[in-house]
Amino acid sequence: MSGGVEWALHCCVVLTSVTEPVPAARLAQLHAVSPSYLAKQLQALSRAGLVRSVQGNAGGYVLTRSPELITVLDVVEAVDGPGPAFSCTEIRQRGPMAAPPQSCTVPCAISRAMAGAEATWRDALRSVSVADLARDVESDYGSGTLAGISAWLGTGGR
Amino acid sequence: MSGGVEWALHCCVVLTSVTEPVPAARLAQLHAVSPSYLAKQLQALSRAGLVRSVQGNAGGYVLTRSPELITVLDVVEAVDGPGPAFSCTEIRQRGPMAAPPQSCTVPCAISRAMAGAEATWRDALRSVSVADLARDVESDYGSGTLAGISAWLGTGGR
DNA sequence: GCACTATTACTCGGATAAACACTGTCCGAGTAAGACGGG
DNA sequence: CCCGTCTTACTCGGACAGTGTTTATCCGAGTAATAGTGC
Numbered sequence: 001m002s003g004g005v006e007w008a009l010h011c012c013v014v015l016t017s018v019t020e021p022v023p024a025a026r027l028a029q030l031h032a033v034s035p036s037y038l039a040k041q042l043q044a045l046s047r048a049g050l051v052r053s054v055q056g057n058a059g060g061y062v063l064t065r066s067p068e069l070i071t072v073l074d075v076v077e078a079v080d081g082p083g084p085a086f087s088c089t090e091i092r093q094r095g096p097m098a099a100p101p102q103s104c105t106v107p108c109a110i111s112r113a114m115a116g117a118e119a120t121w122r123d124a125l126r127s128v129s130v131a132d133l134a135r136d137v138e139s140d141y142g143s144g145t146l147a148g149i150s151a152w153l154g155t156g157g158r
Numbered sequence: 159m160s161g162g163v164e165w166a167l168h169c170c171v172v173l174t175s176v177t178e179p180v181p182a183a184r185l186a187q188l189h190a191v192s193p194s195y196l197a198k199q200l201q202a203l204s205r206a207g208l209v210r211s212v213q214g215n216a217g218g219y220v221l222t223r224s225p226e227l228i229t230v231l232d233v234v235e236a237v238d239g240p241g242p243a244f245s246c247t248e249i250r251q252r253g254p255m256a257a258p259p260q261s262c263t264v265p266c267a268i269s270r271a272m273a274g275a276e277a278t279w280r281d282a283l284r285s286v287s288v289a290d291l292a293r294d295v296e297s298d299y300g301s302g303t304l305a306g307i308s309a310w311l312g313t314g315g316r
Numbered sequence: 317g318c319a320c321t322a323t324t325a326c327t328c329g330g331a332t333a334a335a336c337a338c339t340g341t342c343c344g345a346g347t348a349a350g351a352c353g354g355g
Numbered sequence: 356c357c358c359g360t361c362t363t364a365c366t367c368g369g370a371c372a373g374t375g376t377t378t379a380t381c382c383g384a385g386t387a388a389t390a391g392t393g394c
Contacts, residue, residue, distance in 0.1 A: 001243040002377070009268045010249060023327065032253040036380050043329065056386030059327045072271055085159040085243075091168060095190035097307050099299055109294035110167045113230055117282035124275035136267035141257055149255050160338070181366065194341050201368065214348030217366045 002080045004041040009075055016067045016134040017146035021060030022153050048078030067131035073122055086114040162199040163237045174225045174292040175304035179218030180311050206236035225289035231280055244272040
């Protein structure tokens with residue numbers, strides 16, 4: 001799995017607590033990661049419609065909707081791509097003992113098993129929203145943690 | 159995900175119906191795939207203890223235990239590696255607003271969410287055995303399908 | 317003092333290289349079967 | 356006819372290139388704030 005997913009999720013959680021746009025460079029130095037590469041992930045989020053980009057001076061990124069309505073699955077699919085991780089090659093239709101095409105109206109048993117597992121994985125990620133993550137953060141590190149980060153982002157605490 | 163997982167699973171299903179060792183090359187031409195690369199996957203299965211390799215003339219691969227006791231998860235972990243797909247980089251401890259180490263006794267909220275989803279994925283794969291897959295194949299393509307493949311593997315049907 | 321305009325600096329966005337992992341291939345070590353010869 | 360030995364051919368196992376995707380980077384297009392100027 002792409003490592004940028006973690007960055008994107010952390011950014012979404014941080015963006016929960018801000019109201020004004022935050023530049024990608026600021027988010028990058030907050031997490032001490034490569035600014036250029038983080039920009040790429042944010043562009044993916046923008047293409048997926050999860051965040052809105054504001055150009056010009058005092059621009060940056062903002063969430064497009066309430067954190068309750070953004071699931072972890074949304075972020076993962078935006079960064080890693082929506083396609084399934086396991087793709088069936090239909091090798092049952094190849095070779096000397098190939099299954100006839102008329103028998104292949106449904107996916108093969110292996111593909112079904114893998115697809116079912118991925119479905120549960122997606123369901124689990126869909127059941128967690130970015131707002132839930134933000135709540136957990138406040139619970140883990142004490143209330144006011146996100147407010148402090150928001151303040152740091154706003155002030156030029158460089 | 160590695161594409162070799164699919165090949166390995168098909169091989170395990172096929173090996174369900176044989177009693178004598180089957181060479182990797184024979185499995186390769188059955189599925190019309192690269193013999194050398196399939197050998198690599200089978201080596202991984204051997205390292206994981208799922209199949210037993212028999213060297214010398216009339217050698218090949220055999221399952222080490224009953225197909226009921228081999229789960230799809232076993233095969234996936236053998237080929238793709240046992241490590242989790244999502245690995246937390248602990249970026250919460252980096253940057254100017256880094257969380258103090260004493261607050262990081264438990265994994266961060268994001269890591270927990272991803273780990274939980276992967277756990278359900280693993281459970282789903284663990285609940286399906288290779289024997290289940292073989293049963294489904296017989297059900298899909300008619301009883302005797304695997305017997306026919308076994309016969310082809312045994313005879314020099316080249 | 318106010319409005320308009322030109323400048324300026326800052327933002328995102330996509331196009332461009334480097335690094336890693338997956339895919340594919342090869343040849344050598346080891347082994348069991350089979351052929352051969354002797355008793 | 357049976358046993359032991361030797362050859363032989365076949366198997367796996369790990370080491371070696373090719374290719375695609377992920378990671379990382381850069382510079383140009385566009386925009387909003389800002390400073391300056393005239394009324």
